[in-house]
Amino acid sequence: MDILDIIKNRRSIRKYQKKEVPKEVIKDILTAAFYAPSAGNARTFEFVVIDDKEILGKIPKIHPYAAMCAFADKAIVVCGNLDKEKYDGFWSQDCSAATENLLLMAHALGVGSVWCGIYPEKDRVESFKKLLNLPKAVIPFAICPLGYPDESHQSKERYNEDAVFYNSYSKD
Numbered sequence: 001m002d003i004l005d006i007i008k009n010r011r012s013i014r015k016y017q018k019k020e021v022p023k024e025v026i027k028d029i030l031t032a033a034f035y036a037p038s039a040g041n042a043r044t045f046e047f048v049v050i051d052d053k054e055i056l057g058k059i060p061k062i063h064p065y066a067a068m069c070a071f072a073d074k075a076i077v078v079c080g081n082l083d084k085e086k087y088d089g090f091w092s093q094d095c096s097a098a099t100e101n102l103l104l105m106a107h108a109l110g111v112g113s114v115w116c117g118i119y120p121e122k123d124r125v126e127s128f129k130k131l132l133n134l135p136k137a138v139i140p141f142a143i144c145p146l147g148y149p150d151e152s153h154q155s156k157e158r159y160n161e162d163a164v165f166y167n168s169y170s171k172d
Contacts, residue, residue, distance in 0.1 A: 001108065006104055006107055006108050007104065008155050008158075009107070009155045010103060010104060010107040011152075011153040011155070012113075012114035012115070012153075013112025013113060013114060013147075013149045013151060013153075014068040014114055014145075014151070015068070015071070015112075015149070015150040015151040016068070016071055016072050016073060016112060016145070016146075016147025016148060016149065016150050017147065017148040017149070017150045019073065019147070019148045020073055021073045021074055021111055021146050021147060021148065025109055025111060026049060026074065026076075026146070028105060028109060029076070029102055029105045029106050029109065029111070029146070030047055030049075030076070030102070031105075032101045032102060032104065032105030033045065033047065033076075033078070033098040033099070033101045033102040033105070034098070035101060036094065036097035036098040036100070036101045037094075037097050038090075038093075038094035038097065038098075039086060039087045039090035039091075039093060039094060040086035040087055040090075041086075042084050042085055042086040042087070042090075042091075042094065043084065043094070044080045044081050044082070044084045044085055044090075044091040044094045044095070045078060045079065045080060045081075045091075045094050045095050045098040045141075046079045046080075046081050046138060047076050047077065047078060047079065047098075048076070048077040048079060048132050048134075048140075049074060049075075049076055050069075050074060050075045050076070050077065050132075051073070051074045055131065055132075056069050056070055056072060056074075056075060056145075057069075057070045058131060059075070059131075059143065062123075062124065062127035062128065062131065063116060063118070063124055063127075063128075063143065065116055066116040066143060066145070068114065068145050069116075069143065069145045071147070072145035072146055072147045073146060073147045073148075074145075074146045074147070075143050075144060075145040075146060076102060076143070076144050076146065077118070077128065077132060077140050077141075077142070077143045077144075078095050078098055078099045078102065078140075078141045078142045078143075078144070079095070079134065079138045079139060079140050079141055080092060080094060080095045080119075080138070080139045080141050081137055081138050081139075082137045082138070082139065083137040091139070092119065092141065095119075095141040095142065096141075099115055099141070099142050099144065102144055103115060103144065106144070106146060110148065110149075111146050111147065111148060111149075112146070112147055112148065112149035112150075112151075113144045113145060113146050113147075114144065114145060115142055115144060116142060116143045116144070116145070117141075117142050118140045118141055118142055118143060119139055119140065119141045119142070124140075125139060125140055128140035128143070
């Protein structure tokens, strides 16, 4: 697959086979995430890999849209470390880029995932900080459950010429 095919065909996967995602595959997924751009090259992103079934089972109780974590083989929590920031507030953009790289690499390797936002929901942030014993400066941004897909979705054309503007928002 070329990169455009990977981007066009990646979909949110919420049902997984009971099959282990090997550590080498997780490392490749994380490597892609570490290559994301970041403001001032501060690289504020950090990752917590969850492979403990007990912890995965607790996640649906603290995140209403992450029920699939209880059935995933693993999950990766993308975090921003505020102590690494060069430019105030840009850590969330760093983490967004890392999360997208993570999702695309997972898809390229045949692993399904879905982006479940944590930040900026304060209750979710505090619950994940407690669950994962995160230091004060580390903010959980998103959780991405991982597993080999047990569902598939068709890609649809999403390019929208009406949402493209040149030099001004006006089409005139």
